[in-house]
């Protein structure tokens with residue numbers, strides 16, 4: 311028995327509500343059925359957005375310190391609207407794969423979430 315957690319798909323929004331430029335934040339609960347909540351299973355925050363036409367989702371957690379990236383709800387992009395930016399020390403991340411291309415965690419990556427469309431609903435889960 312490995313004790314490995316299974317991750318479950320969780321609905322985050324209607325696909326049609328995800329418009330270009332919009333970042334929708336959500337909480338993830340890592341506690342699966344039968345698991346009690348602990349420090350490892352406290353809800354994590356995430357966000358989903360359109361990268362061109364592709365929905366992408368990441369944990370809202372800067373690889374530098376683990377703090378949330380944004381300081382205002384729904385505001386994740388830099389002033390040029392090209393990169394996801396951490397509001398604490400200004401690290402820049404590529405929207406397509408979450409790679410940090412500038413800042414104190416250069417070379418690290420955001421934690422990407424699996425995204426799927428289930429009918430009209432977008433669902434996410436932690437990658438296995």
Ligand code: FES
Nearest residue numbers: 372374396399401
């Ligand atoms: S906490 Fe994000 S760059 Fe330092």
